[in-house]
Amino acid sequence: MNRLPFALLLLPSALFAADPKPAPPPHLADVDQQIDTHADDLLKLYKHLHSHPELSLQEKESAARMAAELEKLGFAVTTKVGGHGVVGVLKNGDGPTVWYRADMDALPVTEQTGLDYASKVRTKDRSGNDVGVMHACGHDVHMTCFVGVARTLVALKKHWSGTLVLVAQPAEEIGAGARMMIEDGLFKRFPKPDFAVALHADAQLPVGQIHYSEGLAMANVDTVDLTIKGKGGHGAAPHTTVDPVVLAAQVIVDLQTIVSREVEPGEPAVVTVGSIHAGTKHNIIPNECKLQLTVRSTTDKTRDAVLKAIERKAKAHAEAARAPAPEMKVHLDEFCPLLSNDPKLTKRLVTLFGTVLGPENLIPRKPIMGGEDFSRFGSTGAPICMYFLGTIDPEKYAASKKDGGKPLPSTHNDGYAPLPGPSIKVGVRTMSLAVLDLMAKK
Ligand SMILES: [Zn+2]
Numbered sequence: 094m095n096r097l098p099f100a101l102l103l104l105p106s107a108l109f110a111a112d113p114k115p116a117p118p119p120h121l122a123d124v125d126q127q128i129d130t131h132a133d134d135l136l137k138l139y140k141h142l143h144s145h146p147e148l149s150l151q152e153k154e155s156a157a158r159m160a161a162e163l164e165k166l167g168f169a170v171t172t173k174v175g176g177h178g179v180v181g182v183l184k185n186g187d188g189p190t191v192w193y194r195a196d197m198d199a200l201p202v203t204e205q206t207g208l209d210y211a212s213k214v215r216t217k218d219r220s221g222n223d224v225g226v227m228h229a230c231g232h233d234v235h236m237t238c239f240v241g242v243a244r245t246l247v248a249l250k251k252h253w254s255g256t257l258v259l260v261a262q263p264a265e266e267i268g269a270g271a272r273m274m275i276e277d278g279l280f281k282r283f284p285k286p287d288f289a290v291a292l293h294a295d296a297q298l299p300v301g302q303i304h305y306s307e308g309l310a311m312a313n314v315d316t317v318d319l320t321i322k323g324k325g326g327h328g329a330a331p332h333t334t335v336d337p338v339v340l341a342a343q344v345i346v347d348l349q350t351i352v353s354r355e356v357e358p359g360e361p362a363v364v365t366v367g368s369i370h371a372g373t374k375h376n377i378i379p380n381e382c383k384l385q386l387t388v389r390s391t392t393d394k395t396r397d398a399v400l401k402a403i404e405r406k407a408k409a410h411a412e413a414a415r416a417p418a419p420e421m422k423v424h425l426d427e428f429c430p431l432l433s434n435d436p437k438l439t440k441r442l443v444t445l446f447g448t449v450l451g452p453e454n455l456i457p458r459k460p461i462m463g464g465e466d467f468s469r470f471g472s473t474g475a476p477i478c479m480y481f482l483g484t485i486d487p488e489k490y491a492a493s494k495k496d497g498g499k500p501l502p503s504t505h506n507d508g509y510a511p512l513p514g515p516s517i518k519v520g521v522r523t524m525s526l527a528v529l530d531l532m533a534k535k
């Protein structure tokens with residue numbers, strides 16, 4: 094064993110520590126003071142938004158509230174940008190243009206949290222079905238943080254300089270809102286972003302933790318309708334029919350081999366049949382069977398190959414069964430391109446958040462196959478970053494991790510219940526500090 098030189102043993106141990114503790118951001122105390130001032134009111138706003146959720150394309154009241162909040166603060170507000178979109182612009186001297194986007198829509202889910210402010214809202218969805226409505230993706234957290242950040246940044250106006258653009262986006266859940274706003278001139282009617290940032294509530298993380306991906310964060314999303322055709326008839330005389338139900342079953346099983354047998358191992362892709370509908374009665378073989386699919390990919394090449402394989406397999410099975418050709422519709426209006434965070438911007442924000450939350454609470458994660466149309470905010474070439482905000486009560490989180498613990502409901506689940514006060518505090522704190530850093534006075 095080598096002996097350390099005696100002199101080295103006398104060196105103070107601090108010299109061996111990796112880095113000195115980084116300094117907290119310059120305006121942390123001011124930001125925290127704003128958060129304390131607005132905490133009760135923001136919690137009230139959260140509960141109001143939570144109990145008044147609105148489906149995609151129906152976000153009228155949420156949009157009106159976001160517009161009113163920004164107007165009160167002195168933003169130049171434009172409403173009805175691509176449907177119910179709201180844009181608030183605040184010019185505050187020279188400097189970069191920073192966009193902060195929050196989404197407003199809820200989901201057709203009947204809430205089962207049992208909270209005293211749980212949603213009891215029911216409405217008609219786009220197909221005319223009566224559905225419960227719930228903020229099961231945490232977009233109520235997003236809107237509340239949005240208002241909290243707006244108030245904080247207006248109060249701390251003397252500490253930053255540049256143009257702040259706050260965007261309240263509709264229809265994220267159907268992958269349409271960002272596209273609709275862009276088609277309505279979002280990048281032409283308002284100052285173009287130098288940076289665009291957003292946060293998303295996370296149902297699997299305790300409050301105080303943040304997950305992030307440098308680079309690829311989320312997948313391409315395609316929405317596909319597939320109608321398998323047959324020839325209907327009596328259920329007791331199948332030989333006189335071409336049974337689309339049996340044919341659909343064969344197609345569904347074969348679709349499982351696209352990812353497992355045709356896509357290169359290690360290349361992420363998903364083909365899920367989320368809905369199948371056919372027939373009216375036990376003894377009638379129907380004329381057709383309707384499938385609804387979601388397809389996820391992370392490259393153009395895989396996306397193209399998977400969509401072609403679905404069509405090829407459906408056609409081949411139809412031919413083998415002497416059935417009419419199937420009909421396949423890829424809903425390009427609902428396509429959501431993959432979300433890729435700018436690595437440099439992401440590193441900058443993660444380092445900043447680490448000084449406040451502790452670097453151990455900033456956790457990198459692999460890309461997930463969910464989709465988020467915030468990706469479109471990067472289409473001008475501006476660096477973008479979306480990070481994931483822990484929203485779960487730390488005690489509940491710890492209990493879920495114990496042996497035999499109850500797994501936490503994911504987002505889109507009827508039991509997802511963020512711990513609002515502390516989640517909003519971390520959301521407002523991190524996002525305010527992010528914008529202050531990006532727009533720091535020189
Ligand atoms: Zn969602």
Ligand SMILES: [Zn+2]
Binds near residue numbers: 230231265293
């Ligand atoms: Zn969402």
